[in-house]
Amino acid sequence: xxxxxxxxxxxxxxxxxxxxxxxxxxxxxxxxxxxxxxxxxxxxxxxxxxxxxxxxxxxxxxxxxxxxxxxxxxxxxxxxxxxxxxxxxxxxxxxxxxxxxxxxxxxxxxxxxxxxxxxxxxxxxxxxxxxxxxxxxxxxxxxxxxxxxxxxxxxxxxxxxxxxxxxxxxxxxxxxxxxxxxxxxxxxxxxxxxxxxxxxxxxxxxxxxxxxxxxxxxxxxxxxxxxxxxxxxxxxxxxxxxxxxxxxxxxxxxxxxxxxxxxxxxxxxxxxxxxxxxxxxxxxxxxxxxxxxxxxxxxxxxxxxxxxxxxxxxxxxxxxxxxxxxxxxxxxxxxxxxxxxxxxxxxxxxxxxxxxxxxxxxxxxxxxxxxxxxxxxxxxxxxxxxxxxxxxxxxxxxxxxxxxxxxxxxxxxxxxxxxxxxxxxxxxxxxxxxxxxxxxxxxxxxxxxxxxxxxxxxxxxxxxxxxxxxxxxxxxxxxxxxxxxxxxxxxxxxxxxxxxxxxxxxxxxxxxxxxxxxxxxxxxxxxxxxxxxxxxxxxxxxxxxxxxxxxxxxxxxxxxxxxxxxxxxxxxxxxxxxxxxxxxxxxxxxxxxxxxxxxxxxxxxxxxxxxxxxxxxxxxxxxxxxx
Amino acid sequence: xxxxxxxxxxxxxxxxxxxxxxxxxxxxxxxxxxxxxxxxxxxxxxxxxxxxxxxxxxxxxxxxxxxxxxxxxxxxxxxxxxx
Numbered sequence: 001x002x003x004x005x006x007x008x009x010x011x012x013x014x015x016x017x018x019x020x021x022x023x024x025x026x027x028x029x030x031x032x033x034x035x036x037x038x039x040x041x042x043x044x045x046x047x048x049x050x051x052x053x054x055x056x057x058x059x060x061x062x063x064x065x066x067x068x069x070x071x072x073x074x075x076x077x078x079x080x081x082x083x084x085x086x087x088x089x090x091x092x093x094x095x096x097x098x099x100x101x102x103x104x105x106x107x108x109x110x111x112x113x114x115x116x117x118x119x120x121x122x123x124x125x126x127x128x129x130x131x132x133x134x135x136x137x138x139x140x141x142x143x144x145x146x147x148x149x150x151x152x153x154x155x156x157x158x159x160x161x162x163x164x165x166x167x168x169x170x171x172x173x174x175x176x177x178x179x180x181x182x183x184x185x186x187x188x189x190x191x192x193x194x195x196x197x198x199x200x201x202x203x204x205x206x207x208x209x210x211x212x213x214x215x216x217x218x219x220x221x222x223x224x225x226x227x228x229x230x231x232x233x234x235x236x237x238x239x240x241x242x243x244x245x246x247x248x249x250x251x252x253x254x255x256x257x258x259x260x261x262x263x264x265x266x267x268x269x270x271x272x273x274x275x276x277x278x279x280x281x282x283x284x285x286x287x288x289x290x291x292x293x294x295x296x297x298x299x300x301x302x303x304x305x306x307x308x309x310x311x312x313x314x315x316x317x318x319x320x321x322x323x324x325x326x327x328x329x330x331x332x333x334x335x336x337x338x339x340x341x342x343x344x345x346x347x348x349x350x351x352x353x354x355x356x357x358x359x360x361x362x363x364x365x366x367x368x369x370x371x372x373x374x375x376x377x378x379x380x381x382x383x384x385x386x387x388x389x390x391x392x393x394x395x396x397x398x399x400x401x402x403x404x405x406x407x408x409x410x411x412x413x414x415x416x417x418x419x420x421x422x423x424x425x426x427x428x429x430x431x432x433x434x435x436x437x438x439x440x441x442x443x444x445x446x447x448x449x450x451x452x453x454x455x456x457x458x459x460x461x462x463x464x465x466x467x468x469x470x471x472x473x474x475x476x477x478x479x480x481x482x483x484x485x486x487x488x489x490x491x492x493x494x495x496x497x498x499x500x501x502x503x504x505x506x507x508x509x510x511x512x513x514x515x516x517x518x519x520x521x522x523x524x525x526x527x528x529x530x531x532x533x534x535x536x537x538x539x540x541x542x543x544x545x546x547x548x549x550x551x552x553x554x555x556x557x558x559x560x561x562x563x564x565x566x567x568x569x570x571x572x573x574x575x576x577x578x579x580x581x582x583x584x585x586x587x588x589x590x591x592x593x594x595x596x597x598x599x600x601x602x603x604x605x606x607x608x609x610x611x612x613x614x615x616x617x618x619x620x621x622x623x624x625x626x627x
Numbered sequence: 628x629x630x631x632x633x634x635x636x637x638x639x640x641x642x643x644x645x646x647x648x649x650x651x652x653x654x655x656x657x658x659x660x661x662x663x664x665x666x667x668x669x670x671x672x673x674x675x676x677x678x679x680x681x682x683x684x685x686x687x688x689x690x691x692x693x694x695x696x697x698x699x700x701x702x703x704x705x706x707x708x709x710x
Contacts (some may be wrong), residue, residue: 003637042678044668073675233687240675487642489659 006036010044016056017048025052026084037244039073046076052087061087061258062111066094066102068121070236077247085255103163110159116213116252117148119170119191126187127172134184141194149201151341156205158238164257165202167195171226171237188574207256216249240347256413260562262391263311263369263424264343265412266356269318269325271375272395273301273337283328290334296399301336303403310414311421312345313363313428317372322347328432343428353386354380362435363428371410373402387624424625427538430510445616448542455544456505457519457551465490468518472534475575478545479534480566481599485520498522499531502623504548504559506539513538522554526565527603528556546613549584554625557606565589565603585609592602628681634703638696641676645669657696681707 013381016028021549029045061082066070075091082089092111099117120127122144125136141224152163170191179185191214199210217225220242229236238246238341270277274297275287287294308610310312314337318325325347329339344362346355352374367389373397374380384392391410394403407413414421460468462465464486464520470483485493494501504517514515517535521528530552549564556564565585568577589601628634639653641685646665652668659665674690677683683706685693 036677038679039672040641041645041679043676047647070671073672076672094666229684233690234671236671240679 001245002505003320006032006041009035013045013048018050020119021054022058022086023053024094024529027055029080029084032487039076039240039243042077042080042247045080045178049080049083050088050183050555053083056081058086058088059407060090062090062092063254064092064094064113065116066099066113067097069231069582070119070234071116071545073236073240074243076239078241078251081247081251082255085251085341087255087258100147100151103155103528104551106155106158108153108159110161112164112210113155114164114166114254115148115152116169116609119168119187120172120231120237121195121235122168125171126170126190130187131170131175131185134190136321137190137235138184141190141197145194145197145201147595148198149205152208155203160259161559162209163205163209164209164211164254165198166211167198167215168529169214169217169222169225171222171228171231190555207222211250211253211331216246217357220245230516237382252408256411257410260368261284261414262364262371262411264313264315264359264363265373265406266315266317266359267304267314268352268374268379269320269347269377272373273297274328275399276330279322283324283331286332287334288334292332293399297334298334305337305341307412308341308425310417311424312412313425314341315344315359315363316342316347317349317352317359319349340429340445343425343432352383352547354381356387356390371406373406375382375595384403418623425564427513434508434510448616451510451617453540454507455547455617455619456617457502457621457623458505459622460490460494460503461502462491462520464493464515465494466503467515468503471515471518471536474536475536477531477537478577479571479574480577481531481532481569482571482574483532483569485532485543493520500623502621503542506542506544508542517544517548519548519552521555522567523556523559526561527561527565528552528561528606529565529567529601531567533566543616544609545580547617547619549609549624550614551619551625553604553606553609555621555623558624558626563603564606564607565597565601566589568603569599629701629706631708634675634700634707635696637680638677638699638703641673641680642696645673645676653696655697655700656695679705683707 009028010251013025013032016025017233020028025048029049032041034397057548065074075093081088090111097230099115103113103115123137123140125133132136148165152165155163157162170187172187181189183189195214202208202210204562213379221530225239225245227239228237228238230239232419245609258547264324266360267273270279273288276285278286284310288297289295290298316325326339329335329337344359346358352372355369356367356372360370367387370387370389371391371393372380372383373393373395376384377444379392380392380394383390393402393406393409396405437450438447441450449582468490469485469487472483476482490501493499500521502519502521503515506513506535513536516539517533519533521532522531523529533545533548535548553564566581566595568581570578585604586602587604591602633690635655639650641651642648642665646662646669648662650663652662659670663704672684676691678685681703685702689702693702
């Protein structure tokens with residue numbers, strides 16, 4: 001490396017860090033890393049990253065590394081990578097050795113924790129004269145898994161912080177190839193089994209995820225990843241040249257765990273899902289097949305099918321003829337995706353920004369949920385400039401690199417698969433059918449009647465609390481007070497005889513929407529006070545909110561109340577609640593002392609007001625109502 | 628790297644990057660204890676950085692002898708400069 005060139009790039013990085021916006025700083029950092037990615041360079045960048053992160057006011061996180069080895073040297077690499085991904089992270093290190101004591105002695109102010117244990121440190125029998133008594137290792141593995149899972153469980157009970165646990169790897173590999181397939185004489189296979197056991201145990205604890213460290217080590221190669229002499233002299237088993245690789249992978253993993261997951265990949269067609277131009281080359285002429293570059297495109301489609309199976313929605317945004325595109329999907333034998341795999345489609349001759357906006361509207365998702373993939377640098381730049389929240393990925397020259405690039409820059413990976421992830425595609429497909437159905441009706445109420453809506457409003461049980469807390473945590477649009485109840489608070493409310501917590505479920509003839517809402521009421525003097533009503537956006541536009549409010553009026557009257565009072569707290573996203581209340585006959589309350597300061601109270605009498613919505617659906621409840 | 632001066636310049640740059648003190652504050656007589664922030668972790672990173680930059684592996688004895696800039700230069704000169 002030319003020292004003057006490095007000095008010049010360092011000066012540009014320093015300049016950008018002092019004055020530039022984030023994209024400029026990241027570009028200047030990458031420019032330096034291209035010619036020099038060693039420990040000294042990262043130490044230099046780390047200092048710039050810390051000050052630039054503060055200056056740019058990036059979202060802040062705290063993380064404690066708890067390791068069985070000297071992990072301090074990783075920190076500058078890690079902070080630099082975090083900065084590149086848009087975070088400023090305060091990293092603390094727990095001295096090696098005391099990992100179980102640290103977890104078991106956690107105090108409530110503990111930060112999120114990354115646990116990194118090296119098999120050669122924590123399993124002495126495995127790293128000793130292993131073949132003389134392999135059964136000793138089996139016992140050791142069991143008690144290690146118990147100890148670690150137990151310590152993590154204690155940590156989780158005492159704190160509200162997340163725990164990320166790295167899988168283990170071993171660098172001991174002498175004689176191993178002689179027993180490549182012998183599960184009790186091959187260390188690597190034993191560690192693989194340990195990792196499976198560990199993941200199964202940890203999977204039962206909430207807010208604990210498993211970081212696949214062993215997969216990174218095997219991708220990179222143990223010989224290149226570990227350094228036996230540094231392990232022996234400095235308790236630092238990771239080779240210094242592997243720090244950038246580890247830091248990038250780990251930062252990427254935590255970025256996916258911390259940031260909201262993106263939900264949609266919006267795809268261009270020509271040059272992205274196949275080579276060539278469909279309109280000119282025809283269905284049989286496009287580049288898509290079982291060998292050469294055509295296989296690269298087919299593999300990308302198959303990769304997208306896998307991504308879809310993890311809950312990501314696929315959409316098409318293309319300048320093309322829609323009938324021809326449909327024919328291509330139906331007729332070309334090498335397609336990896338089917339026409340019906342797309343949750344929304346915008347194909348026509350309008351611009352890409354308008355196309356993305358149409359798809360976003362159709363799916364009811366914001367720009368920050370989207371990743372856009374296109375082979376045209378012009379289109380990419382246009383989308384980047386108009387919709388800065390959309391992640392834009394330009395198709396690389398080597399199409400085989402596209403899946404990795406897509407994952408590297410777009411927060412599409414789940415740290416674990418939730419139930420929502422697994423049913424999301426089905427829900428949106430059903431929703432597409434509902435929309436098509438709706439266009440057949442001129443009158444909205446007539447359409448609602450045709451849906452055969454069944455609404456349940458049932459007292460909540462303790463078993464439903466985790467799901468309700470999840471709903472309270474993420475519902476923004478129809479949420480009267482946006483109180484983020486956690487599980488403990490909901491447990492207490494369910495147990496409190498003075499409050500009613502009810503679960504709202506919605507079903508129609510296309511299927512169930514599942515648990516779709518939550519309400520919390522309390523009788524105060526002669527008023528039934530609705531402390532919170534929230535409905536998932538999936539069930540909005542069906543007058544369910546009208547029916548629920550009418551039902552609550554009837555319930556209030558059965559309890560002897562003469563008024564229904566709705567508390568309202570404005571948030572950035574819940575404007576529709578404010579619009580709805582006057583429409584349903586609510587007026588600002590005369591008795592404002594019912595509510596905390598930043599809550600407005602709206603009330604209406606319990607008799608003589610009814611929206612009529614309940615006649616359009618069947619409403620079942622176990623709350624007291626007359627008649 | 629051809630002369631002891633070249634070596635000093637290269638090492639001073641590494642110390643500047645890792646410890647965060649300006650190049651001008653470092654001379655042959657500087658010891659880790661004289662410099663704010665030159666702690667054991669950064670010393671470890673410095674040793675690693677020298678191995679990477681000069682493409683050598685330092686023995687445990689060499690590492691533990693590197694107690695000042697002068698001693699660092701002595702050891703590196705032995706390994707890197709043709710007498």
